[in-house]
Amino acid sequence: MVGMRRPTMADVAREVGVTAKTVSRVLNDDGPVAVETRERVMEAVRKLGYQPNLMARNMRVGARDAAIGLVIPEMGNPFFGTVAGGVESVVRPRGLTLIVGSSSETAELERSLVATFLARRVSGLMIVPSAAGDHRYLRAERAAGLPIVFLDRPAVGMAADHVVSGNREGARQGVAHLLAHGHRRIGFVGDLPAVLYTRRERFQGYRDALEAAGLPFDRALVESGHDQEAASAAVVRLLALPDPPTALFAANNFASMGAVVALARARRRDVALVGFDDLPLAEVLEPPLTVVAQDPAAIGTAAAELVLSRLDGRPSRAACREQIPTRLIARGSGELPPSR
Amino acid sequence: MVGMRRPTMADVAREVGVTAKTVSRVLNDDGPVAVETRERVMEAVRKLGYQPNLMARNMRVGARDAAIGLVIPEMGNPFFGTVAGGVESVVRPRGLTLIVGSSSETAELERSLVATFLARRVSGLMIVPSAAGDHRYLRAERAAGLPIVFLDRPAVGMAADHVVSGNREGARQGVAHLLAHGHRRIGFVGDLPAVLYTRRERFQGYRDALEAAGLPFDRALVESGHDQEAASAAVVRLLALPDPPTALFAANNFASMGAVVALARARRRDVALVGFDDLPLAEVLEPPLTVVAQDPAAIGTAAAELVLSRLDGRPSRAACREQIPTRLIARGSGELPPSR
DNA sequence: TTGTAAGCGTTATCAT
C-alpha cells in the first residue's frame, strides 16, 4: 500500500481510452469536449481517486507558484496572526495559497525565508520587516516585476509598497485625549529608542500633541524598555520623578502591560493611562484600559489587495504607501483626571 | 525590465560552457566535479543571479513538495498561532516550508484547504480539526503513506496520529486544587455540550475530581456558553442559584474571560476561579487568575516531530496518541477560601 | 471534437 504511485492524468486518460490532453480539457473547462467523453473522464477521475498535481501545473503554466509568501516576526503574536488572517482572506478566493514563515525579528531568518520563497517562485512577497534589516537585495526582484509589499513597517534601503498603521496620528490622538482630560505632564513609555520605525512614529505623535497644546517637551518624561518587565521598571522610574507625570502613554502593548502591572503593584489607581494597540482583557482591568486600537486585519487585507493589484498589472514603478487609521477606545483609564 | 526571464540552469551551463547536469552536480554537491569547473560554475551563478527553481526540483525528485500543510481554525488566536510556531520551528531546520490555512472552524473550509494541500503534494499534513468534520476521506491518503497528524483534537471517523493537551487530567487537577482549598460546590462553565472534544474531556476531569473527593455531581452546577458573553451570563445564572457555588472552573479561555468579567461586574471578590488555558494578562487581574496552562508550542513541536518520524519511515500502521501535560499556575483566584 | 509534439526546469541513468 505504502508508496503506491499516485494516478496521473495519463492514467486517467488510459482508463477512459483518450489522451491526457482531453482529460486536461475536462478538468479545466478548456476547449470543447463531447458530453459523453466528459462524463467518462469524470467517472475515471473518481474511480482512480485522481487529484491534479498543482506543482506540475504551476510549473508549466506560469513558471510561478500560485502562492504568496508572507514573513512575520512571530506566529504566536495575535497582532501578526491577525495580519496573516487578513492576508489569507483576500488571497485564497483568488486561488492563491499562503506560505508563512516567522523571522523571530532577526534579519538573517527573514532573509533566509525570503530566499526560500523566491526559490519556490511565489507569485508575491509580503514582509513584516525586522528591525535590523536592509532590503536592497530585493531591488532586482521588484524591478523584474515581482509584487513585494511591506507590512507594519516600511522597507529599508529601497522604495517599495507598504501598508502601515497611522502610528503618528494615532499616538497624537491618544496623547491629545489625555491632554483633553486635563493632564499636563504625560509620560511616554516605548521601545528602545530609534531602533523601530513604529516607536519613532508614535513618539512623533506624542510630540505633535504636546506641541499642539503649547506644552514644553520634557526629556525626563520619556522612558524605554524592550519587554514588559523593562516597561514596568520604566514606569516605576517615571513615578519616582521629583515632578512625576499624572498620565502615561504606552507606545505598544508590551509597554501597556508593563504599565498596568507597575501601576497595580504600586496600587496607583490615580495615574491615567492610554495604550497603543488593544489588548484582549483591556475591559476587565481596573480601571478598564483606554487604548488606541490598530486594525491588524485591515493591514493584512490592504496589503494583500495591493499585491493582487500589482499581479493584475498595475504598474509598480512608483512605490505606494497606505495608512490604516487607528481608533481610540475610551474605557476608563484614559479618562482619569490628574491627581494633583 | 518587467517579465525578464529568470536564468535557468541551462543558462548557467551555457555561460560556463558545460551541461546543465554539471551545474546541478555543483549546486547539490552530487557526484564528482573538477575544482576549476566548480569555481567557474559558482561564478556564473553569481553573475547571472541564478536561483534554483524549487518547484522543478520537487517535481522531478520526489513528486512531493518539500512542504508541510497546516490547517488551524484561526490565525489571530494566539493559541493556534503558537502551535503553528512550534510546528515551524521543527519543520524548517529540515528544509521543509510551512503552508498554513485557517478553517474558521468550518468543516467545508477545512476540507477545501486539505484538498489544496493534497493537490500541491505536500510531504505531510497537520490538522486542527473543526468540530463538525468527518475525516474518513483521508483514509486513502494515510494508507498511501502520507503522514497525517491531528492537533489539539483527534480525527473523526478515522484512527490517526494525534497530539492533544492532557485535558482530562489538567481539568481534574484544577478542580482538585479548588477542592483542596475547601470548596465543595464548584461550578463548571464550558463550551456548548458534547460538540467539542476538549469540552468533553475537561468535563470528565471535573467529574473525576469530584468523584475522587467523594462529592456528588450536581447537574445544576454545569453551565455552558459558546462565547465570552454567554459565559458571563452562565456565571450570573450560577451565582443566582439557591445554593450557589463558592468556586468556578472555567473550561476554556473564553469561559475564563467571561467569568472574570461577570465576577468583576457583580463585584464578587469572594468567588474562587480556576481557568483552563492561560491568559496574557492573568497576573494583572484582581485577584490574579489561577490557571491550568496548556503548552501550545509543545503541541506543535511534538506533532511536527511525529510527522517527521513518519516521513523517516517509522511505520504508521498503528495510530499513536500523544498527550502534552498541562501545568497548574496558582496566582490567587484559585486559592480563595469558600465564602460561606 | 480529439490527438500529437514540444516544452516548463530539474535530476537519474547510463555513457563516454
Add this chain to the structure above:
DNA sequence: ATGATAACGCTTACAA
C-alpha cells in the same frame, strides 16, 4: 570528470 537523453505531470500550439 562530464555529457546525452529521458523523465517528472502538466499545458500550449498546432494538426487532424
